[in-house]
Amino acid sequence: MPSTYSSEWNIPTDVFVYNDPSAKTLVIEEIASHIRGLFPGMRVEVRGDFVSHHYHGSTEELAERIARTKVRNISDPFESFDPLLGEIRFEERLLERPESGISGVLYDAARLHLVLREMIPEEELSLRAVHAAFTSRLFGTFDDADRRYHARVILCGYPSIISTSGIVEAPAKPREYYLMREKLRALGEDVPAEVLKEQIQGRFLDYDDPRLTDVMKGYSLQALFYAITHEPFCEDPECRLYNSHWQEEVLASQLGDKEFCDEHASLIRWISDR
Ligand SMILES: [Zn+2]
Numbered sequence: 001m002p003s004t005y006s007s008e009w010n011i012p013t014d015v016f017v018y019n020d021p022s023a024k025t026l027v028i029e030e031i032a033s034h035i036r037g038l039f040p041g042m043r044v045e046v047r048g049d050f051v052s053h054h055y056h057g058s059t060e061e062l063a064e065r066i067a068r069t070k071v072r073n074i075s076d077p078f079e080s081f082d083p084l085l086g087e088i089r090f091e092e093r094l095l096e097r098p099e100s101g102i103s104g105v106l107y108d109a110a111r112l113h114l115v116l117r118e119m120i121p122e123e124e125l126s127l128r129a130v131h132a133a134f135t136s137r138l139f140g141t142f143d144d145a146d147r148r149y150h151a152r153v154i155l156c157g158y159p160s161i162i163s164t165s166g167i168v169e170a171p172a173k174p175r176e177y178y179l180m181r182e183k184l185r186a187l188g189e190d191v192p193a194e195v196l197k198e199q200i201q202g203r204f205l206d207y208d209d210p211r212l213t214d215v216m217k218g219y220s221l222q223a224l225f226y227a228i229t230h231e232p233f234c235e236d237p238e239c240r241l242y243n244s245h246w247q248e249e250v251l252a253s254q255l256g257d258k259e260f261c262d263e264h265a266s267l268i269r270w271i272s273d274r
Contacts, residue, residue: 011271012130012227014043017220018050020134022101023164025212028134034217035224038268049098050133050159054119062115063091069111074149077142078108101136102165102207109139109155116159131159132223134216138165153219156232160223165207167215171247173204204247215254225264228271236261 015035019028032044047053055062067083067090094103120131139161140149151170154162163170172178177200184191197206205215218240225241226232234241239261242253260268 005267005270006229009228010127011274012042012128012224014045014124014129015039015224016045016047016124016129016131018047018053018131018133018159020101020136020164021049021099022136023134023212024208025210026134026164026216027213030213031217031220035220038221039224039272041272041274050116050131050135050161051095051119052098054121059092059095060088063088063095065115066091066095066107066112069107069115071106071108071140071149074106074140075147078111098136103137105138106149106151107137107139108149109141109152109161112137112139113155113157113159113161116161117157120159125158127227130224130227132220133159133161134164135161136164138163138169140170154222154232156223156226160226162216162219162223164212164216167205167212167219167250168207168209171204171244171250173247174200176200177204203251205250211251211255215250218254234261234264236264239264 015032017028017032017035020026028046032046035042035044051062064083067087068080070083070087072079072081090103090105094100116133117125124131138151139155140151141155142149151166152163153166153170154160177196180196180199181191197204205211209215222232222241232241233243236242237244237249237253238256238258240254240259241261241264242249244250244253259265
């Protein structure tokens with residue numbers, strides 16, 4: 001977290017927020033208004049889903065490029081492969097009907113990001129423009145420490161991509177959830193996830209969660225802070241910029257009484273008063 005204001009910071013003039021039409025409880029207008037409220041000097045524009053907005057080429061070609069970013073095995077580093085015809089068709093259907101969403105596929109974050117980045121027209125690929133693109137696609141990065149892929153909620157860059165399935169799948173659920181699952185497995189019982197989820201109700205974000213929009217306000221600000229200071233995250237667990245690894249941290253940092261730590265609150269005031 002920056003301790004002094006820096007002349008190297010970049011204050012964007014335009015923020016483009018892209019909808020994920022498959023996320024029924026994501027109210028994109030509300031996210032845009034939240035940014036406008038904090039940064040009245042920025043022009044915030046709401047757009048449809050990122051791909052439909054920017055891509056006008058062949059769906060089949062794009063489907064293949066996206067299929068190539070799929071993670072085949074979560075315990076191996078990324079390996080390129082030729083996608084099967086069925087996988088390409090699957091992506092085509094998703095591209096044609098972005099409102100259908102959730103696919104149960106994991107994509108390599110950096111490679112998926114590259115495919116999307118190429119779609120931004122030159123005049124909008126500027127440090128002055130922030131692109132915060134919500135997507136239903138689940139993406140992850142490979143961690144050398146434990147040799148496996150981990151799903152992520154956000155990948156910052158141009159564009160920053162924020163996953164509406166990542167917010168459900170990436171942060172860990174309360175410990176009891178996993179303990180309970182282990183215990184039942186040891187007993188040879190295969191209990192459906194829905195039953196386990198009931199035990200921790202309210203303590204994690206689920207699909208179509210009514211709290212999704214409020215939670216995602218914080219993630220869109222992480223995208224914005226990445227553009228401003230290159231540091232999207234904060235160490236204060238009560239600040240919306242906190243990099244949560246647990247579901248309960250997500251809820252505490254995004255829905256708690258305090259929106260920002262003192263430092264980020266004054267930084268936001270400083271930017272909006274400029
Ligand atoms: Zn903070």
